[in-house]
Amino acid sequence: MVRIGAFLVGLFFAGWLLISFLVGAVAYVSEPPAKTVEHEFHKHPKDVEFSFDGPLGKFDRAQLQRGFQVFKEVCSACHSLKFVAFRDLAGIGYNEAEIKAIAKQWAIKTPDVDPKTGEMSTREPVPADYFPKPFANNVAAAAANNNAIPPDLSLMTKARHDGTAYVYSLLTGYQNQPADLIKHFPDAKTPEGLHYNPYFPNLNLAMAPPLTADGQVTYGDGTKSSVDQMSKDVSAFLTWTAEPKLENRRRAGLATIVFLLIATALAYMSYQNIWADKKKAA
Amino acid sequence: MASVEHTDSQGLAGEDGVRRRDFINIAAVSFAGVGAVAVVIPLVDQMNPSADVLALASTEVDLTAIQPGQAIKTTFRAQPLFVRHLTEKEIAEADKVDAGGLRDPQTLAERTVDGKKQWLVTMGVCTHLGCVPLGAGEGENKGEFGGYFCPCHGSHYDTAARIRKGPAPKNLEVPKFAFTSDTAILVG
Amino acid sequence: MSFPWAEHYTPKHPLTQWIDEKLPLPRLVYNAVGAGYPVPRNLNYFWNFGVLAGLALMIQIVTGVIMAMHYGANTLVAFSSIEQTMRDVNSGWLMRYAHANGASFFFIVVYLHIFRGLFYGSYKAPREMVWLLGLVIFLLMMATAFMGYVLPWGQMSYWGAKVITGLFGAIPVVGEPIQTWLLGGFAPGNASLNRFFSLHFLLPFVIAGVIILHIWALHIPGSSNPTGVEVKGPQDTVPFHPYYTAKDGFGAGVFLILFSILLFFAPNYLGHADNYIEANPLSTPAHIVPEWYFWPFYAILRAFTVDFFFIPAKLLGVLAMFASILLLFFLPWLDTSPVRSGNYRPTFKKFWWILIADVVVLGYCGGAPAEEPYVMISQIASAYYFAHFLIILPLISRFEKPLPLPGSITESVLNRHNIKGEQDALPGMGADPQPSNAG
Structure with missing residues (x-):
C-alpha cells in the first residue's frame, strides 16, 4: 500500500514538474527573456587593495583617521553613523582629549531635553554619545534630498556584497552614460536628478558625486588627497565602523586555531594509542 | 600475545611504551580541559558591564541653581546621587559632633573638598539595604539629625550624611568627584 | 544494555555506590555513552557526525542563552540590540558570530549524518524508530533556525518571515487566517518577533529531549555499521568508551578547527549582506x-x-516542499531491500550518488535568483528528487542483485586488512586490523 501510494505521489510530482519544465522550456525558446539594462551594464566592484585584506590584515590607523576626516567633512552632512559613538574613535587611534574635542566641535548637535524648561533642545555631544543624525527623521531626510533617504553608513560595507570595494567603486564610478547604453536601451536614459553609476545595482543613483575634486579635503598628515585616495580612505573607515572588532577577531582566531591544531594532534595520537591497545587485547 | 607487539609498526612494546601512551592520553585530556577553561572566560566576561554602560560612568553636575539649604537628586551609574548645598548652620552642626564617637568616624572636612565644605556630594543609597533615603527633596523628612532619613528601616543620617541612628552600618558613600569649575562637578 | 557481553557498571568508591543506589545517573551515562555500550568495531568517520551534531547543539544553546541576555525582542530595538552586542558587550561579537555560524555547522553535520544514514541503510529495520525520531529532530531544527533568522530583524529576517508564513497562506480557505494567526498581525511585527523569540528559545530544549529518545531508540538494537551486517558476538564490538570517545574527541577537534576558520576569518561568508540592513516593510x-x-x-x-x-x-x-521532507518518514517502507549498506548494492550506490549531485544542484538553484535557466534546472532536479525516493528506490530494492555480504563484521575487517596490507591499515578508517595470529 505504502509503495503504491508513494509511486502515485512520485509520479504526480515528478510528472508535473517535467510538464512545468516543458512549458517553461518552450516559452524560453519561443520568446527568450529580454536582457535588462542592469544585466548588461551593471559592474562588479573594482579590485582594490587594503591593509586589512587577507586573513591576517590589520587596519592602517592613519588611513582610518583620514577616512574619518572625509566622513566628517563630506559624508556626515547627509549620512548618519548611528551605531558608532565618539568614544569608539579610540579604536582608530585618537586619545581621550582628542575625542572630547572632536565631539565638542561636531557640526551636528545631540538632541536633548532642556533640563530647565523640558523643551526639546540640543547640546554639544560628549564622548559617550553616538554620532548625531543629520536629519531628525526619515521624512526630513527625504524632503531635503529629493525624496531619497541617505542610508546610515555604520554597516554599509557589511550590508553590500564585497562592501569595501563596493563603496570605493561607487565613489569613483560616476560617469556619463555610455553611448552604447542609450543606443540599445533608449528608455534607460538616466532620469533628471539621478546620476549614472555602473556600480549601483540599478545604475542610477540619487546621490550626486560627493568627492569631485582633488584636494577637496586637506589631510593633516600631508597625504595627497586625490579623489581616488579619499574614496579609498573613507571606504577603509567605513570598513572599520562596520566591523570595529576585526583585529580582535583575527587575533583571537589565530590563537584559537593554533591551540586547536595542537589539541587535535594530541587527540589523534591518543585515539591511535587507544586503538593500538585494542589490537594487543584482541 | 607477544607476537602482536612485534608486528606492531608503532613499536609500543615495553614499559616505556606504556608510559608514553599514558602520557599522550593525559596530555590530550589536559589540553581539552585547558581549552574548556579558556572558553569559559569570554562566557563569563560577557556579563560584565558593556562598553556603552561604562561610557556613562561619569556624570557632570551644574551647581549654579542649588541654593544654600537645598539639595538635588540626580543619577550616577544609574543610582541616585545627592548634591547638597549646606548652610552655615548645618556645617556648624556637623563640625560640633565628635567624629571619634560615631559608628563610622569621619569629619565633614574628610567628606568634602578642601575649601568647598558647603558642597556635600553623596550617593543616595542607604548603606543598610540600599533604599533611597529621604531628605534631598523639598519638604521631605530629614530625620532626627537634619540630614537624611531612610524610611525602610529607620536609619537617620546627619547634615554630613553620617549614620547616627538606626541599622545602617556606614555613612552615605561619597563618590569620587572633582570640581571642573567653581560651579560644576564631575562625578566618577 | 543491548548485548549480553556489555560491561557492567560497578562503582568502587562508597560515594559512587551511594549515588548509584539513590540515583543511578552515572550508570545511565555509563551504559549510554560509556564502556557499557558495545559498538561495532568497524565504524568509519561517517559515524562521527551524531556526536558532532550533539556538540553543535550544545554550542548553539550556550551561545544562544548568552545572546538572549543582550537581545531586545522588540522591533524598535532588535536590530540595534544585536549591533550593540557586537560592538559593546565583552566578547559579544564572538557570541553572535559563533551562534550564527554554529547554526550552519549544525546543519552541515546533520546533513552528513542524514546522508550517512541514507547510504548505509540506517533507516531499515530494526532501526526505523531511530530514523523517524531523527527526522523529527530535523523538522524541529528547521523551525528553530527559521525563527532564529527572524530575530536580528534585518531585511532578510523580515522578508523571510513574510515569505515563509506566506506559504501557509497558500492553503485554501484556512490559509490566510492561519498566516495572520502565526504572525499575530497582518505582516511580521512586534507580536511575531516576540513569539518567534519565545519559541526559538524553547525548541532547542525540545530538540535535546528528542535527541534523548533518538539515542534511547538507537540503544535497543545497537549502532549500525558500514557493512550493515548485524553484530554476532563480542569479537564484533568494542566498548564505546574509550574507543569511540577517543575517536569522537579527534572528530570534535577537526570540527572545531573548521568551525573556527569560518567563525574567526569569514564570519559573514554564509550570511547575506542584506541582513545588515534593518528591516524595512x-x-x-x-x-x-x-x-x-x-x-x-x-x-x-x-x-x-x-x-x-x-x-x-x-x-x-508548498505541498511539494513539505512532501519532500515528509516522504523521508516513509523511507523504511519504501526501500525494501534486505541489504542495508550501499557498499553491497551496486545499483543503489549509483543512484545514491545521483541523489547527492541532485541535492547539490537543487541547493545551487535555490540560492540563485528566480530566473532561467535556474528554474528549469530545479524543475528537472526536483522531479528526480521525488522520483528517487518514491519510484526508483522501491524498484531498485525489488530488482537489484546485491553483492555477497561478509559473514560478520570481524570477517569484513579481516578481509579489508588482507587487501590493504599490513603497513597502511589505519585503525583511523575504523577497520581495525585483527592481529595476524588471531586468524
Missing part, C-alpha cells in the same frame, strides 16, 4: 533567499510554475 530586497541550508527545499518550492487544473502552482510548490 516598505522595500523588498532584490533577491530574497533563505539561509543556505534551506536552499534545496526553496528550489523545490519555486519549481512549480504551472497550475494543475484547480490547484494553483503556489499551493503545489
